[in-house]
Amino acid sequence: MTAKIDGKRILIYVVLILFTVLCLAPFFMLIINATHSHPDIQKGFSALPGKALWNNLNHVLHNDNLPVITGLVNSMIVSVCTAALSVYFSALTAYGIHVYNFKYKTQVFSFILLIMLVPSQISALGFIREMMAFGLMDSFIPLIIPAVATPATVFFMKQYLESTLSLEIVEASRIDGAGEFRTYNSIIIPLMKPAFAVQGIFSFVYSWNNYFLPSLLLESKSMKTLPILIAQLRSADFLKFDMGQIYMLITLAILPTVIVYILLSKNIVGGIALGGVKG
């Protein structure tokens, strides 16, 4: 009996390790190849790290055809601003619905739930034409400002408030003479730190990885974000490129999200089931 269970457990661990390897193998190959020089990579895959890491990094950062440093900075600006706006205003909206008893409150929340699943690509046509009319093409504003209205984040924040905030805190703050915005900014936001962390990371990652809209909006070389540079690399004459640099650029594009994830994985994995409404 115990032998049977042990056998089964071994089988389960083997399968789990297999999937772990499957998840990690592409990244392993990526990082290994990023440390090899172009001629080494052409010779065939080697599982040992090479010595060209700094060389590749230097070359890709100072590539004349590919503004990689600008791309990194642009991606960082857009993603940080998006994350900040998205968590602040989503929590504000959720707080507004949770704490106050205004007319049509339930309808407002139902509406937010309804629009949560409307894909953004569908309105891309109208969006681009509107930005043209506003003279906002080739600018970061159309990528940042819409983050004020992020339905999925509002939904998450509302659930978080429902499970953690007691209205007595709000009452107490009012009795102490704080205004409504003061209460939100200095009492509620500190209470919501864990939710801000989780949703901030999700917004950051979403914006960092976003390719569809930026590729249609951003035109000039100095405004391009990383996903656009990667697409550009893909459409360039592939064989002329230094493979070491290609692997290094991919590494640079995914590294920030992986680092943030590893540092905060405990919060994130707990948050997925709670939010429960991603793609």
Add this chain to the structure above:
Amino acid sequence: MQSPEKAATVKNKINFDKWGYIFIAPFFLVYAIFSLWPLLSTFYNSFFENYMVGLAQVGPKFVGVENYQTVFGNPDMLKYLGNTLIMWVIGFVPQLAVSLLLAFWFSSPLLRIRGNRFFKTVMYMPNLIMAAAFSMLFFTLFADNGPINDIMMDISIIKEPFRFLSSAWATRGLVGAMNFLMWFGNTTILLMAAMMGIDPGLYEAASIDGATSGQVFRQITLPLIRPIMLYVFITSMIGGIQMFDIPQILTNGKGGPARTAMTLVMFLNRHLYSKNYGLAGAVSVVLFALALILSIIVFKFMYSDRDGKKAKAKEKAAAKAKAEAAALEQAEVLAQEGGPR
């Protein structure tokens, strides 16, 4: 003493509640300008002839449903819908199967898997990777002279490099495989959360009755997590019809060999890029209709959840599972009595 106080709080509440509108105003203002208006404008544009020939602008001129006739009259549209569905299925079917199995193992109180958090953390990671970069990575790894071909030739599985991106099914398979890798961790965690909500008493009862874990899975776990499976299925489908980054980068926007990996959104992107706004509008509206139907199903599911109808459904399901467990027990007894000795 009490009544004036009460009156004061009531009065206060009336005053404060107006703040609700101020707090939700930024959301709705930005939503109206950056989402709702563009959406309506997309619908409006779909009824106009509006495109570029070289540098010359044609239209906008009202043409009624002509764009829709063009879109539906074009067999490509159906082909791209088919491609999108095929690549979604290639990713989703193994995703659901693997996630069910892993979630069952992780949440099983009998197995007590160690390193549960480590495995979940690793398996969720691909979800956060930039899809464009992930796709570029697969493109380089599976290139004709890439490491995968190198390794396969080293261990003599093949003699000549296999040209993955020249084969329709290999290209679709790669897109499906990437979608699988990116989403199975997410689905595992969602299903696991649902499985953790199952009354452990049911498992205990089944284990006392000597049910195998296969029986427990089929008779107890599966029926109880059916609602969340429906949710996973529909949201994944909504994500599926938006499939863009991965096939776009993998095939350099061309849709692979003979456009067999071209998705609907890639088609839309092409029209948007060439400023062919009339047709882009019609394609958008078709996509909207598809997403709307799927969203209504999810919305109904979530709404009934909020009404507490699901609590009743859960009770029913639990009762059903208990009945099934009892039936199972009887069957076991019968089998033992009637079985060959």
